[in-house]
Amino acid sequence: MNRASLHFLLAALVAIALPLFMRSGTLASEVLIFAMAAAACNLLLGYTGLLSFGQGIFFGLGSYAAGLTLLHTSLPLALALVLSAITGAVVATGVGWLSIRRQGVYFVMLTLAFSQFFYFLAYTFKDITGGDNGLLNIPRPAIGPFSLGESWAYYAFVAVLFLLLFAALQRVASSTFGRTLLAVRDNEERARAIGFPVRNFKITAFAISGAVTGLAGALHALLIGVAPLSNIDYHMSESILIMTIIGGTGNLFASVLGAGFYVIVSDLLSSIWPRWLLLLGGLLIVVALFMQKGLWGLLERLVEALPMGRKSSINSSIESPIQPESEGRGI
Amino acid sequence: MLNRRDLLKLSSVAVGSLLLPTGLRPAFAAGGDITIGAPLPMSGPFAANGKFGSMGTAMLVEEVGKVLDRKLSYLEIDTEGKPATAVRKVQEAMERGVTLFSGGILSSEALAMGKEVAKGKGVFITTAGADEITGSECNKSTFRWSVPTFGAIEQTVRPLIEQLPNAKRWYTITPQYVFGDGLLNAAKAIFKEKGIEHVGNSYHSLTEKEFSGYLTNAMAAKPDALLILNFGSQSSDTLRQAVSFGMKNRMTILLAWASGLEQFEALGPELMExxxxxxxxxxxxxxxxxxxxxxxxQAKHKMNPNYAFASAYLTTKILIDAAAKAGSADGPAVTQAMEGMKYAGLTGDEEIRAADHQVIKNYYLLKGKAKSAMKDKDDYADIISFGKSFQSPEQAQCKMA
Known part of the structure; x- marks a missing residue:
């Protein structure tokens, strides 16, 4: 089995295991929704070297697009989701087109500025977005004969979409386009010298990431029946980035691990200790200092430590996009 | 690379797993207990309010012990101050059989949770501020104890104008969103009625921390009274900066929506006097x-109850009393029992209006005391006046489904 198939199999196992081990269909759905958002973020961070604080914009706009479509039109759910993905892609193209004109810290600042810009747009146009109160009463219509009202039924729907999107993102990552993104990340000047249209590649990566994140935002709004202002806040971008970094930027499945870990651990810790954010902060420090490949890297080390793991590591290939020593170079 | 056939196979396995008998999943139906859900911000910026709210609910549940011959328990739900987390956790609690909820300090959380509880035909009583809760977004399951913006202004601005007939020029500082506009519009209506000159208003954003620019504008307008319409840490910051600018000596200051004891402890008597x-x-x-x-x-916790504590205690009591009256903890039965319920409450006789689920209660105008006049460490203010002012359900735009 090749590496991509193994990762897809692991993603499918996660989708199968969640209903068996979790008591809440809502929480399980949230894990997969954020797994999609983190995987989309990973396409930018891990594969293209772009540390974007704009992911919250696409997530929030996806929520609003789905909510407004379902509240004010009679379009079916599938079309509302497609519109959310298109909204995410279009806005991401614009944000990407302007942001990638600068590199390094200036790129990060531009995405942060866009994040604030869209937050205040949503806050100001309260007649459309609901402002601080959020966009309320978002329905969760049925898909054909299948009702999505029950939380595990909705989970099944999210799980199918998650697996389809995961496979699609894998396809993108392993395509010539994806390989070129790695080349751009590792040495942008060299890629440009070879003749790659680096700028177009980065904008396309932004658009794909925006589409998937927008769709994740739409699924989130359907999950809770509300598109809250916090969905477009820069804290949302921050959370998605933290999930991506905790999981590891090495491959797309690492983002699934990161999202699952973040959502489930946050839920557990918050019920145990009100100051749980302190623990999360501590964990981030540990990841930054000692686990730069994230949870996936830790998993790799554990498997390699096993007798059989020494012979065949779960990720022994040189094609891994993990390049912790080069982290930050591409931004 | 995975081919299409493998993908389809794996997808069908994923879907198939979801169709497993529910018995294979962890069982989480509530037992014989009647559980009160307390969705409160236990972490995040509003954690202090959440903590006291939880203490209030816990004390009442412990005190009552049993209702309808069933043990009473409570489930603390940390909303983290985020509507999305709040809704998700309320969904989970409802899946576990919880139908009665008391909490929701933040408006955005409370609105979203109210909708969710209504879907599951539960009951939710809150102390959040947004007028929409018992106004345009009212629903059959949601009740609100706190007085809306209209009553808050009617019971503060109006009596103060009557007490200070020479205060003819008023300046307002307002957070620019629905809550702030609700307070401002109510104040403007009174100004117009009483012939008060509204000499200016400064809008600020929800995230503002620095108010000196707005206060400079206010001073330039030379008002007799400054009306502060923001709340929480923003109102504390506005007041601190106004006092440091010497405005307290030049004009009357009214902070129309204060949190009470928890805010006064942070401000201190020097600022409040x-x-x-x-x-x-x-x-x-x-x-x-x-x-x-x-x-x-005082006997149990060696402290005086603040707003978060006392309101959580009372709203939990309302739910339990209604369940006892209904003879059932089912949402629709409890809702019916609560509609029109009259009881001896914290602010005297209180009543739950059936048409919009708004509790009709008093709102208070307080005046900060000098430190030398305080009888004990919490005696920060005197009650100047109080009363009940509410719009009709039609004026509040409540159309109960």
Whole structure:
């Protein structure tokens, strides 16, 4: 089995295991929704070297697009989701087109500025977005004969979409386009010298990431029946980035691990200790200092430590996009 | 690379797993207990309010012990101050059989949770501020104890104008969103009616921390009274900066929506002396139920109850009393029992209006005391006046489904 198939199999196992081990269909759905958002973020961070604080914009706009479509039109759910993905892609193209004109810290600042810009747009146009109160009463219509009202039924729907999107993102990552993104990340000047249209590649990566994140935002709004202002806040971008970094930027499945870990651990810790954010902060420090490949890297080390793991590591290939020593170079 | 056939196979396995009998999943139906859900911000910026709210609910549940011959318990739900987390956790609690909820301090959380509880035909009673809760977004399952913006202004601005007939020029500082506009519009209506000159208004954003620019504009307009319409840490920051600019000596200051004791502890008597505050609750209220609660809390926790504590205690009591009256903990039965319910509350006689689920209760105008006049460490203010002012359900735009 090749590496991509193994990762897809692991993603499918996660989708199968969640209903068996979790008591809440809502929480399980949230894990997969954020797994999609983190995987989309990973396409930018891990594969293209772009540390974007704009992911919250696409997530929030996806929520609003789905909510407004379902509240004010009679379009079916599938079309509302497609519109959310298109909204995410279009806005991401614009944000990407302007942001990638600068590199390094200036790129990060531009995405942060866009994040604030869209937050205040949503806050100001309260007649459309609901402002601080959020966009309320978002329905969760049925898909054909299948009702999505029950939380595990909705989970099944999210799980199918998650697996389809995961496979699609894998396809993108392993395509010539994806390989070129790695080349751009590792040495942008060299890629440009070879003749790659680096700028177009980065904008396309932004658009794909925006589409998937927008769709994740739409699924989130359907999950809770509300598109809250916090969905477009820069804290949302921050959370998605933290999930991506905790999981590891090495491959797309690492983002699934990161999202699952973040959502489930946050839920557990918050019920145990009100100051749980302190623990999360501590964990981030540990990841930054000692686990730069994230949870996936830790998993790799554990498997390699096993007798059989020494012979065949779960990720022994040189094609891994993990390049912790080069982290930050591409931004 | 995975081919299409493998993908389809794996997808069908994923879907198939979801169709497993529910018995294979962890069982989480509530047992014989009646559980009160307490969705509160236990972490995040509003954690202090959440903590006292939880203490209030816990104390009442412990005190009552049993209702309808069933053990009473409570489930603390940390909303983290985020509507999305709040809704998700309320969904989970409802899946576990919880139908009665008391909590939701933040408006955005409360609105979203109210909708969710309504879907599951539960009951939710909150103390959040947004007028929409019992206004345009009212629903069959949601009740609100706190007085809306209209009543808060009617019971603070109007009596103060009557007390200070020479204060003819008023300046307002307003957070620019629905809550702030609700307070501002109510104040403008009174200004117009009483012939008061509204000499200016400064809008600020929800995230503003620096108010000196707005206060400079206010001073330039030379008002007789400054009306502060923001709340929480923003109102504390506005007041601190106004006092440091010497505005307290030049004009009357009214902070129309104060949090009460928890805010006064942070401000201190030096800042508060001579300043007027509007409050939903004050531990010095002279009502039988409040006196009883203050004595109990002092005995148990060696403190006076603040707004978050007292309101959570009372709203939990309302739910339990309604369940006892209905003879059932089912949402629709409890809702029916609550509609029109009259009871001796914290602020005196209170009543739940059936048409919009708004509790009809008093709102208070307080005045900060000098430190030398304080009888004990919490005696920060005197009650100047109080009363009940509410729009009709039609004026509040409540159309109960």
């Amino acid at each position: 001579g300043v007027y505050f509007g409050a939903q609750y004050w531990h010095g209220i002279d009502s039988p139920f409040n006196r009883e609660l203050v004595a109990k809390v």
